[in-house]
Amino acid sequence: MTLPVTTLDNLIEIENLTFTRGERIIFNDISLSIPSGKVTAIMGPSGIGKTTLLRLIGGQIKPNSGKILFSGKNIPSLSRHDLYETRKRMSMLFQSGALFTDMNVYDNIAFPIREHTDLSENIIEKIVLMKLEAVGLRGARDLQPNELSGGMARRVALARAIALEPELILYDEPFAGQDPISMGVIVSLIRSLSDALGLTSIVVSHDVPEVMSIADYIYIIAEQKIIGHGTPDQIRQDESPLVKQFVQGKADGPVPFHYQAPSYQSELIQLSSEVHGRGKI
């Protein structure tokens, strides 16, 4: 299955995006498209700006140049009012969960519904319980966020993210730090939300096996560029050394494992000669 790069079926089109932070270039002229109703994964080593990309799509930060089209509207050039209107159609699962610490689990999930709809408490309760049931935490409705484990907090956050059934969900590292059972729940939830409700999902992650198992399409980002893209099968068979290194998880290869530094040997030699010099005095 090959997805066409540009069609009208793409919910998001990113064109020639460049983003820098201070002197450091994070993205250099990247383009990608996110098809509607599919699970698209964005992978890459940590610190490569994957979360930044989600924030760019959510309009929390602005790129230096390039377009981010969300169903045809360019996010960076929207007015504050239009941006907030557009955000009602998307939601984001933060890595930390970002639950409101002054509310219990129930109120956290009810929050977006109360903010954006005029539904009666009776209906809100039904929706919240349905979402909690989906993540297996109906029994935790009265707990405070500080009483939840990290994995549970993420599942509550997921329930909150799908409370209003948005068109687009941005997942920031949904698998990081999950035990195998929670991981299974989240993996199947992401997949079934897309299959059953037709939600568009963007999953940012570096967990290769989980992403391979649920993504319809994968982009791999490294060194400010998209180094490879395709369906999981295409990625597995990709001959590019960059992609191979990432998928197989090797430290040696074109993507450096070490942060930029002078050579280890010369640094050690320099250190020992300094100690030697001091000893003489």
Next chain:
Amino acid sequence: MLPLQLLGRNTLALISGLGRAVILLLSALLHKPNPRKDIPLLLQQLYSVGVKSLIIIVVSGGFIGMVLALQGYTILVGYGAEASLGPMVALSLLRELGPVVSALLFAGRAGSALTAEIGLMKATEQLSSLEMMAVDPLRRVIAPRFWAGFISLPLLAAIFSMVGILGAHLVGVDWLGVDAGTFWSVMQDQVDFNKDILNGIIKSVVFAFVVTWIAIYKGYDCEPTSEGISRATTSTVVQSSLLVLALDFILTALMFAR
């Protein structure tokens, strides 16, 4: 770094910080009011910012009034002027100590809490997640906290002065034996509503504006790390205390200098 470079850098940082603070305040306050949502949020903040500061204000006010009466009496009685104890205590509290000491206590009790709370909300991505839920954190988090502080402090200052006068009455009249009728009637005669009470209220309104503004700005603008939050909390207390004292001098000069 050269001293001149340092001066330039700090000045630029100060000016850009001021700019950000003004933008924050304007964008938090200038939006279409929605009483159904805004009023419950404001009440909640009035409780945590104002009501929870009551104890420290009442206790401090009481003690300060008692000390004023004790010190005032020992000085005044030497001139046979202990009848002036009432106005002395009332004027010190209404004009100066009420607004200033309440503002200092408020900065320590409520200002620091506001900064730390907002800073931690930023660090734990709660503000970002509000934004992504299409709920403006300025409207939802910042505005109710600002209004709560702005409304609470003048009321707390009034309570402070009132409790202080009662404390002075306790020491001066009940303990040291100043005549109660004299204490109250000379006070009533000497205290002018416009000159003393109104000016005191104006002072505490100005302090309320400044202290709350600094507290919310420092929290919203802090570096979202534990060190950043601790620095922001400290600088809320230090900067608002210093500004309150400096502004008090300026306001006193404008109001009372002849």
